Amino acid sequence: MKYSLIILASLTVLGGCSPVGTQMRAWKGAPLNELINRVGAPSSVSADRGGYRLYHWYEDRGAVYTYGGMVNLSCDRTIGVDDDDFIISVDWRGNCIAPVDSPWARTNDTQSIGVSQ
Template sequence: MKYFLIILTSLAVLWGCSPVGTQMRAWKGAPLDELIIRAGAPSSVSADMGGYRLYHWYEDRGAVYTYGGMVNLSCDRTIGVDDDDVIISVDWRGNCIAPADSPWERTNDMQNTENTGVSQ
């Protein structure tokens, strides 16, 4: 039981500090249109029990070989928006990757446009 708690705690810390988490959290407060321009159209749209719309992006990169054997890389990103199409929640499942040139990377020029109200 002790080892299980150590592993669980380690995973929680890693999840909170992951590059994917950093990329995803940067979208909170951004307009949905900005994300769609950057990442493309969602795979599907649904609603939660509170009536907010949830946009899903599913990505399957297939199997890759690692030191531990074959691993299927897949990721399901979920973005929640309010009635004004502003991103209010982010979540992801799977083994998402976060390269610096990812379409999920919110660039500084996008954030500066939001803060200044100037369109580029």
């Protein structure tokens, strides 16, 4: 149990510089429909206090075994868009994974669309 807590704490601290962060930040400035075409429909949609729409994708990959014991892999990605449906904010919670072939990995040929980061 002690090692599981250490692993989860480490994942939380490293989240800002993780491959997931790199994948998510690559979507800033992109049109929302490009993301939806790539990853599928969101799990839910809400609004923030400023009136911007927030799109949520939740995934639960279940339990996996690690050196420290069993860990439940789940991820909640949140994308904020402006009135023109361009992505203006990205956030994620949980222990998301970022394989190279992930649909969340934005390819270079689509990054020319939208505004600069």
